[in-house]
Amino acid sequence: MTRNLDPDDVRLFSGRSNVPLAQKIGEHLQIPLEETKFSRFSNDNLFVQLGASVRGRIVYIVQSLTPPVSDHLVELLMMLDIAKSAAAREIHAIIPYFSYARSDKKDAPRISITARLIADLLRSSGATHVMTMTLHSPQVHGFFSIPADPLTARMTLEQFIRQRPLDPNRDVVVAPDMGRAKPAARFAAGLGLPIASADKTRVSDTEVKIGGLIRRQVQGFKHAYVYDDEIATAGSVVELSEVLVESGVEQISLICTHGLFLGPAVTRINSIPQIQEIITTDTVERPPDRQPPNLKVLSVGNVFAEAIRQNYLRRSIGELFEGMET
Numbered sequence: 001m002t003r004n005l006d007p008d009d010v011r012l013f014s015g016r017s018n019v020p021l022a023q024k025i026g027e028h029l030q031i032p033l034e035e036t037k038f039s040r041f042s043n044d045n046l047f048v049q050l051g052a053s054v055r056g057r058i059v060y061i062v063q064s065l066t067p068p069v070s071d072h073l074v075e076l077l078m079m080l081d082i083a084k085s086a087a088a089r090e091i092h093a094i095i096p097y098f099s100y101a102r103s104d105k106k107d108a109p110r111i112s113i114t115a116r117l118i119a120d121l122l123r124s125s126g127a128t129h130v131m132t133m134t135l136h137s138p139q140v141h142g143f144f145s146i147p148a149d150p151l152t153a154r155m156t157l158e159q160f161i162r163q164r165p166l167d168p169n170r171d172v173v174v175a176p177d178m179g180r181a182k183p184a185a186r187f188a189a190g191l192g193l194p195i196a197s198a199d200k201t202r203v204s205d206t207e208v209k210i211g212g213l214i215r216r217q218v219q220g221f222k223h224a225y226v227y228d229d230e231i232a233t234a235g236s237v238v239e240l241s242e243v244l245v246e247s248g249v250e251q252i253s254l255i256c257t258h259g260l261f262l263g264p265a266v267t268r269i270n271s272i273p274q275i276q277e278i279i280t281t282d283t284v285e286r287p288p289d290r291q292p293p294n295l296k297v298l299s300v301g302n303v304f305a306e307a308i309r310q311n312y313l314r315r316s317i318g319e320l321f322e323g324m325e326t
Contacts, residue, residue: 005312007031011054011088015063015075018285021096022062024301029308036079046071048078054088060308064097066260066284073118077125084126092311093127094304096283097230097258104137116143131307133283133300134229134257149317151307153257153281153300154183158190160279160298161225161255168193172221174214174244176228176236184227187255193225198240214240215247223251230258231280234265241272254278259297261290 012029013036014022026033035051061083063076076093083091103114115137122130123146130148135141141150175184175197188195196217218224224244226237231254241252252275259280261269269275269292278292281300303320310317 003309003313005029005031005309009057010312011050011052011057011059013050013059013061013079015061015072015079017064017066017072017075018062018096018283020285021064021282021299021301021304024282024299025060025062025094025305025308028302028305038075046074046078048075048082050079050082050086054083054086056087056089058090058092058312059083059088060092060094062094062096062304064284065095065099066097067262069099077121080122080125080127088126090128091126092129092131092308093122094308095130095132096300096304098132098135098140101132101136101140104140104143113143115140119143119145119148122146129311131304131311133281133303136229149307149311151300151303151317152321153283153298153303154187154190155321156281156298156300156303157255157257157279158187160296161191166191166193170221171223171225172196172218173225173227174198174218174240176226176240180228183229187225187227191225194221196221196224198243214243218244218247218249221249223253224249225253225255228254228256230260231256231265231278232260233263234261234268238268238272241275245272245274250274251276256280257300258283259286259295260284261286261292266290266292 010031011034012026012031013034016038023033037049039047061079063072065072080091100115100118106113128146130144133151134153135150141148171193173184173188173193173195175181177198181197185195196214198214231237237254254275277294279296281298306320307317
């Protein structure tokens with residue numbers, strides 16, 4: 001029998017970045033999403049007030065670091081600080097999309113390793129635990145000096161794809177670069193499909209170049225499942241899709257955990273008719289103008305909810321993913 005959380009012992013709040021996902025988490029756990037009041041003073045300073053007592057309670061705060069990232073980050077830090085100052089027993093930062101995971105190394109002079117900085121800010125603001133999903137750079141997990149649980153959406157995505165007929169002689173899973181080769185290989189193994197990996201060179205934040213090795217790897221395949229952690233401006237997946245089409249691929253499915261679709265992303269994706277579908281999750285909430293017409297959104301609210309339940313019951317979160325590597 002599934003044990004429910006004690007609604008008097010737990011408080012669930014959300015910042016403004018992804019209220020629908022927070023609501024799904026609360027519905028799955030059968031606990032209310034408490035009110036949070038947001039406003040701005042005349043000098044543009046942010047005002048935040050939690051709408052329920054947290055004294056002595058376990059607090060979960062849901063906030064994705066999506067545009068406007070700085071505003072959403074400050075909201076989260078303020079909510080953590082409020083809970084700490086109001087004597088919460090535990091404070092859990094639930095960050096479905098941790099955008100600063102891309103800033104994981106010092107690859108230029110006089111820059112910040114911002115992922116580590118944000119990890120330190122979360123701790124100093126009061127977080128006693130962080131939960132996130134599919135970090136762009138897995139090593140960011142090690143930047144946290146408090147317990148951190150990076151979850152995976154792979155099981156959700158696999159279950160959706162398994163509902164259709166798959167042919168290993170026709171269908172192939174493609175990693176957009178060597179850094180995503182291992183996760184893509186696990187995804188392919190779960191579907192019983194072969195794997196191919198592109199060789200990507202990043203020219204700038206919005207421009208990439210795909211090497212020619214991928215052409216030989218996908219010869220003879222007609223349907224490519226491009227598996228990535230996130231799609232932002234779609235520069236990488238569109239460049240890769242063009243190479244796949246030139247190599248004889250007739251259908252392309254773009255699959256990612258975090259579908260941001262920023263700037264020219266939708267226009268770029270729509271320019272390639274072979275991209276027949278985009279499958280993503282609801283870690284990111286998008287306005288209508290950032291939703292391609294062939295978009296399918298799968299909810300990971302249940303994944304976060306069950307991970308929260310495991311945490312509350314002091315049980316291993318790994319039990320949720322037994323039999324699969326994350």
